[in-house]
Amino acid sequence: MSPFIPDWSLQQKGTSDQRRHQAKVKEALKRQLGDLVTEESILTSERGHRVKIPIRSLQQFKFRFDPWQGERVGQGQGSAKPGDVLGRLPERASGSGNDGPAGDAPGVDYFEAEISIEDVEDMLFRELGLPYLESKPEARVVQPQWMFKDIARRGLMGNLDKRRSLKANLLRNAKAGQIAVGGWTPEDLRFKTWVPEEVQEHNAVVVAMRDISGSMGDFKKKMARMFAFWMLRFLRSQYQSVDVVFLVHHTGAREVSEQEFFELGESGGTKVSSVYELCEEVVRQRYPAAYWNIYPIHFSDGDNWSDADNRRTVDSIRRLLSVSNVLGYAEIREGGYSSTLMSQFSKIQHPRFKIVTITKREDLYPALKTFFPRTDGGESGA
Amino acid sequence: MLSPYPDDQDLWQLAVDHGLEPCPVIFDQVPAAVLYEHAAYLIPGRMAHWSFGKQYQMLKMRHDYGVGKLYEMVVNTNPAYAFLLDSNSPLENTLIRCHVMGHVDFFQTNQAFSESPDNMIDVAGHHADRIRQYEFQFGKNVVEDLLDRVMAIEEHADWCHPFRQPENRQVPERRLGLRDSGGDYEDLSPSPADRPRRHLTKPRTYPTFDLLEFLMNESEHLEDWQRDVIGMVREEMRYFWPQIRTKIMNEGWATYWHLRLMHELELDDRDFVDFARLHASVVAPNGWQINPYGLGSSVFQSIHQKGGDRELFLVREIEEDTSFLRNHLTTDLVQELNLFIFGPDQRDLVIKSQDAKAVRDQLVRELTHGGIPVISVVDGDFHNRGELYLRHHHDGLDLDIRYAEETLRHLYCLWGRPVHIQTVANERPMVLSCDAKEVTKSTL
Numbered sequence: 001m002s003p004f005i006p007d008w009s010l011q012q013k014g015t016s017d018q019r020r021h022q023a024k025v026k027e028a029l030k031r032q033l034g035d036l037v038t039e040e041s042i043l044t045s046e047r048g049h050r051v052k053i054p055i056r057s058l059q060q061f062k063f064r065f066d067p068w069q070g071e072r073v074g075q076g077q078g079s080a081k082p083g084d085v086l087g088r089l090p091e092r093a094s095g096s097g098n099d100g101p102a103g104d105a106p107g108v109d110y111f112e113a114e115i116s117i118e119d120v121e122d123m124l125f126r127e128l129g130l131p132y133l134e135s136k137p138e139a140r141v142v143q144p145q146w147m148f149k150d151i152a153r154r155g156l157m158g159n160l161d162k163r164r165s166l167k168a169n170l171l172r173n174a175k176a177g178q179i180a181v182g183g184w185t186p187e188d189l190r191f192k193t194w195v196p197e198e199v200q201e202h203n204a205v206v207v208a209m210r211d212i213s214g215s216m217g218d219f220k221k222k223m224a225r226m227f228a229f230w231m232l233r234f235l236r237s238q239y240q241s242v243d244v245v246f247l248v249h250h251t252g253a254r255e256v257s258e259q260e261f262f263e264l265g266e267s268g269g270t271k272v273s274s275v276y277e278l279c280e281e282v283v284r285q286r287y288p289a290a291y292w293n294i295y296p297i298h299f300s301d302g303d304n305w306s307d308a309d310n311r312r313t314v315d316s317i318r319r320l321l322s323v324s325n326v327l328g329y330a331e332i333r334e335g336g337y338s339s340t341l342m343s344q345f346s347k348i349q350h351p352r353f354k355i356v357t358i359t360k361r362e363d364l365y366p367a368l369k370t371f372f373p374r375t376d377g378g379e380s381g382a
Numbered sequence: 383m384l385s386p387y388p389d390d391q392d393l394w395q396l397a398v399d400h401g402l403e404p405c406p407v408i409f410d411q412v413p414a415a416v417l418y419e420h421a422a423y424l425i426p427g428r429m430a431h432w433s434f435g436k437q438y439q440m441l442k443m444r445h446d447y448g449v450g451k452l453y454e455m456v457v458n459t460n461p462a463y464a465f466l467l468d469s470n471s472p473l474e475n476t477l478i479r480c481h482v483m484g485h486v487d488f489f490q491t492n493q494a495f496s497e498s499p500d501n502m503i504d505v506a507g508h509h510a511d512r513i514r515q516y517e518f519q520f521g522k523n524v525v526e527d528l529l530d531r532v533m534a535i536e537e538h539a540d541w542c543h544p545f546r547q548p549e550n551r552q553v554p555e556r557r558l559g560l561r562d563s564g565g566d567y568e569d570l571s572p573s574p575a576d577r578p579r580r581h582l583t584k585p586r587t588y589p590t591f592d593l594l595e596f597l598m599n600e601s602e603h604l605e606d607w608q609r610d611v612i613g614m615v616r617e618e619m620r621y622f623w624p625q626i627r628t629k630i631m632n633e634g635w636a637t638y639w640h641l642r643l644m645h646e647l648e649l650d651d652r653d654f655v656d657f658a659r660l661h662a663s664v665v666a667p668n669g670w671q672i673n674p675y676g677l678g679s680s681v682f683q684s685i686h687q688k689g690g691d692r693e694l695f696l697v698r699e700i701e702e703d704t705s706f707l708r709n710h711l712t713t714d715l716v717q718e719l720n721l722f723i724f725g726p727d728q729r730d731l732v733i734k735s736q737d738a739k740a741v742r743d744q745l746v747r748e749l750t751h752g753g754i755p756v757i758s759v760v761d762g763d764f765h766n767r768g769e770l771y772l773r774h775h776h777d778g779l780d781l782d783i784r785y786a787e788e789t790l791r792h793l794y795c796l797w798g799r800p801v802h803i804q805t806v807a808n809e810r811p812m813v814l815s816c817d818a819k820e821v822t823k824s825t826l
Contacts, residue, residue: 017435
């Protein structure tokens, strides 16, 4: 008996179906963007490096039993006895909501996906937009750039403009009374060539302000840092140059370095107006609105010193709004009620004033979208 | 030089001499990529779907990391196909061939497989061709969406009568009455083209556990090619059901026989140590999860000790996992195999009991219906509005509600009208309903 054995290796369905699965995972990743923007291993990766993160593979829904319920039979090595602890139960996700990633059930399939910060940027920045972008006419930074805008009769063959050459050839033949293409001569050829051109640049400045009073804990620092991280990345992808000014405050405000901005933690009370007034000062002296797109953003937990100071802050904000592209206030809290500052701020009705509240990691992504809505002039407030 | 190891034919003869009844086996040594592909699709040449690609990727990743190596895979056809990893050593391959003899004998003789077709590779291949044709005709995404939906309920095919042919769909005597009556009032009814296509006869309805067959025959929402796709998935699932029902027996039988046949060979000392080590790794518990190879082979060993070959061969023929364990998992075996019941206690997983009877009963409960919830069609014309009403036959374990909700959405797309499922959650009867917009819960 010599049975026919097909050459199984020719089928290769596994590879193409695997690719399809990966493509579907990528689609699903887009939906998981909210998780990815707070994935620290991605944020701290070096440029160009790919980070391996565990990704839930696509779930295939079925009628199945609740994996947390009931008892099961197991098998031990010999010394097992009743009462032995085998392990901890996995954290069950809150609620049984219809949407959002559900908890990680036992036996959920994970596999590692390689993802780089550029992949995340790619997906994220497609979701964001720059509202109220204005060209600042006086902000002309003369930067000659070489543009292919002219046509010449001589040039490099690689830059041959075929369409124009064809037209020239036709025209010449037509003049000679013959309507056809052909009989090429060097004088028919047209070449694209370049001219120097002055390009106007958009410039932006971010004034990042942070509350470093005693009440700002680790979580709040981390959220402020992650938010600032993506905000700067995004603005840098949109403008040729982005300046950043870092201001911190408790009862008084001062300018600090980037490192200090993210690491400082001090005790003391809070006077929010101080930092907004310093911001006004910085803008007035160093970044006049005629030349710069201005993005002030303030992180705080909203615990302000007094009502009088709240009012003073609101006045300052109104002045700043007239010169800013977007003015953001991100209140970072761990649960609890709205702050007094928040209730004062919510009274400011201005399309360029954006308020968000961040109480958990998942809030970060919606917050970014609120600040930088995809369509211009998005009125979506907090 | 003569190989010290017996060849395929020698081993086949050895198996027959010991009373096994394998059909001819075609052994094929394949590279890892091919073996893992077959293991992901379970039938070589089966239809394409991303879920098989996911499985393939998972298996291959584990292989690359050196955990969970697959040595072989057998397809239940006649002649049977057995795929061996080409990197196996000759000794490993000898043990695996003995193991395969056990599987092939089991496929041939166990009652659960009595009606399995013996050309499943051809059948699945035809299915794959038809799916490809439909992809060409209707679009890849359209076919993929349909398969996603059908596969969500694929286990719910008739497993009691695995190869009963589905009843012929009788086209309902439809649409008599108004449509053709015309007569005096003809001018009042809109012209046939404007008239909504409404069914004037009731959808047929009958209680069944075979959701796939019911949808295939009774859904008014599907086109013929879509019914055909459901039929193909159903046919493949019914090929798998006997394997689901006999997982522990099947692996146990193959393990029992590789042990017994290997002892018949004249292995030198070094090979014998290697063989013993390999066998030990096959039957070792995996963490605190039950190893079906170890459990099944131990039960067969104990049956053999007590009842000899006669009892042994009888059991392999007439039992399936649930009855096999209920009848033959003794107190001694529960202790010897260190089986226990564990479950959640506060935030920990804790061993609850080692009582033999409790362990046996719990194990049988877990294996009942392959560990898949039992669901039946109650009414295909619920509310007199053609809605589909299903019932989960609750037997102590609740459904995973989130999964059930998503599955209902798939079902809605197949049925085309609202779909309901009655179940019990936290000891309260409840109904999940899905319409075009959302899934809602209500208590009964």
